[in-house]
Amino acid sequence: MTSSRGLTRLSAHRMGAGLRAGEFSARELLDAHLSLIEAQDGALHAWVSLDFERAREAADRADTTLVAARGVSAAPRDGSTPTLDALPRLLGIPVALKDLVVTRGRPSTAGSRILESFISPYDAHIAERLDAAGAIVPGKTNMDEFAMGSSTEHSAWGPTGNPWALDRVPGGSSGGSAAAVAAYHVPLAIGTDTGGSIRQPAALTGTVGLKPTYGRVSRFGIIAFASSLDQIGPFGRDVRDTAILLGTIAGRDERDSTSAPVAVPDYAGELPSSDDEAAASLRGVRLGLPRQYFVKGMEPGVEARVREAVAALADAGAEIVDVDLPHTDYGLATYYIVAPAEASANLARYDGIRFGRSVRGADVLGNYLATRGGGFGAEVKRRIMLGTYALSAGYYDAYYLKAQKVRTLLKRDFDEAFAQVDALVAPTSPTVAFPLGARLDDPVAMYLSDACTLPVNMAGLPGLSIPCGLSEGLPVGLQLIGRAWDEARLFRLGRAYEAITADAKWRTLEPTDLRALDDPATPGPMERVAIMGR
């Protein structure tokens, strides 16, 4: 019998096996997680809304299904009840949703005051998928307002701490999801990645995060930031778990015209089951090392961990090739034209007329100014203004149109690289988790957090971040970038890297500040910021 806390340390696929074997119930599994959340989230602040009651009902339903399936396996089948093997892999597994995934009848604020009172009348496509798979959603996780940020400090509801160092950020914008997974509050979580918002927090919290190919997962019901860049993806503590979650949410949805009718492989099922087999799969694989991703501003400790990881892959038989992505330097500038331009239009619907925050002014314009002026935070306003400016008459050609042309060049860089190699290996973030507040007054420094991730969004490609060790006691992420629709290869490579580093000491370490989370005296991130500011 595993202890309550022990249950939370299992991987999602191990939880699934335990549920099927009847080692524990879905309700026991959920309650183990909920008690951690209850005990620790005051100090961590990974969550912005919780619904224990609904989660417990879902867990009880999962148990009913499990019991019925176990009965079928014991007795002759009647055909109508699924067998244990036929049950969805996520049945009874807790999964966190980033606070921009809308769910019917529940709050979804996207980290913004302007949506404080918003209750969605419908479910996001991925929420339906997760429901159908029997996943249990305990609540929604914190994020930078409208996913604009790299630290989760731009949340209207206050920052989230990093379980490795509570005075540091968990990355962002999906920082709440990353922190919740790292702190064992859930084995799996949903994030979104517009310029690095899954991969960078995964790197900074020592978790696994995948940004799928643009069009792989339906955006229907995901509160939009930048439509041509946003993708929804999974967080987990290992590659297999992450693959299971992607398999559950991926695939064509007619309600999102940009979701692609491309077949979805059985990502988790196709992964090698033994470490030996996984390691062997590296032989003959050609991996590109993009020169431009190892330059200025990179912390030596991060570079060292990434180069060690590359060396380990080479030792295991992968062929490492230096490649050039010559337009990388333009990625940040073009991203900060395209993304704000789209955001300026996407966020224009928050006008106080139909839902959410609504403040009366003297006239129609006054209503807009009062509603939006008080509803949006500084970073969101900054980006709305950037985007509005870039689209204005007389500037459109010089900014937006030019940026789209550079975007084509960025894509071409990747196309040429993938003519030589099967995947690219790079750092995810140039630094480890930085202290709360360190970059808050310097937007450009904050934007540089995503220098290694946002070109991948501009090209619409999949990118996987996996932990590759610690620098100064904080996690470092290794980024694997693949061809469009080639997530399965990234999972195989990630799994292989896990196999060849299975015995590494850092893999045995839990996040440093988990113990502090259990101490009721530990201040929450908001109080911590106040103390640090003094």
Added chain:
Amino acid sequence: MIAERPARTRYEPVIGIEIHVQLRTASKMFCGCSTDSVEAPPNTLTCPVCLAMPGTLPVINRRAVEHVLATGLALEAEIPEVTRWDRKNYFYPDLPKSYQISQYDLPLSARGRLTFDTSEGPVIVSITRAHLEEDTARLIHQPGADGQRVSLVDFNRSGVPLMEVVTEPELHSAEAARRYAEELRMLLLAIGASDAAMENGQMRVEANVSLRERGTEPFGTRVEVKNMNSFRSVERAIEFEIDRQAQALDAGEPLSQETRGWDDARGVTYTMRSKEDSHDYRYFPEPDLPPLRPDRAWLERIRAGLPELPAARRARYRDEVGLSAYDAAVLAGDAGAVALFESARNADPGLSAKRIANWVTGEYLRLAKGAGPESTTSATRADGVQLARLVRLVEEGAISGTNGKQVLERHVATGEAVDAIVKELGLAQISDERPLVAAIDDVVAANPTAVSDLLAGKTQVLGFLTGQVMKATRGQANAAKVRELLERRLASGAQGPTEGAPAGSTGDDPGSTGGPLGSTGDDPGSIGSRD
């Protein structure tokens, strides 16, 4: 009304027309909500998508795209290899996303043309583009509970598909502008792209009007005119605007580039907003919708599905059916009339097509459009088979032309079978001589003075006597027959009953084969026996 026409001779009006039409689709442009908003209570035809709730995404209505492509093909326009959608950004409470999904530089159709007739001959106008976009919600301004003026928003119309068709500035008279709009409407009705009813906003015409000195090239200051809710007001508003601008130019007053509204009651245009108020719409490609590449096979299917277009139909009615140019235009101009005419022709190919056409363009359209001269396609309960039957009965003298109109009126209103109406109203025409002779006898007996006047040579009295017989038979008597019998009767000088009338006079009456048609006024039932 400004009427100083002489000023006009100095200037040439330059007019371009922009027309928005609601496309005929069951569901909205980007969601599954119904477009049937005329009767629906406010905000009942909405969903998260057309309310722009967070997280929603648009999905293109294929039928709407097909309507625009069909219109483009009918306008001989070019269909691009790639077309895409753009966001037009502005804040207003009737625009839920605060941007309208429209098309900017790659419309679904471009560079077409349309030919139409005017009193000064045919005109060909270049069509700049036809593109697809979505309608806004509707704002209703009314006093609120506290007496303050409040604005209410009805999102039923939000996201209804609209097509915008834009001409080059190539029209030079208000009449041409009106005729263009009418011709486009006929074309849209013919291909079924829109119901294009101006009175309920399914078709909205805006005119860009400027003047320049005759013989010069550069365009003058352009004024956009809106709020014209009928074809007549299109013509009147543009006439007014031409005069207003001509007067201003003559007086040396500067014109300003502005948008003016048409006040139909006062017959004037007024300033709605000046150029300074114009928006920067910050168009950019809609990232939620991939570009569309209309494949050639699809286009060919749409092209093959196009019906005969109004211009071709008019030519056929003129040349084949022998209608006047005017009647051909009237008939071809009403989709309901065309359908009725064609089905009546099919129902009884032996009838003269011209006769049927006369019934349709005359009586039928008068009845169908009684409510308003510019109602849309006449939608009545009239049926081609029944119309053919009616025309045949009149042609063959079974009912009089006058009573035929009465029958048609009833049929148009109720859809009842013509024979049943004739029977119920007792309208079968009496051509059979026996009852007519009896009626004549009564009239002659009752009007001795008239008879003696007639015998004295006052032939105009014949009309009076015929009228008396018609009256006595409640209009059922065959008037020509009555006149003939009266003349014969009086020529013989006899005042007694006429005998030995030739029985063959009604031999070709369709009713006579089935029984004693017209033999008595109250037994026209034999008409029904033919059906």
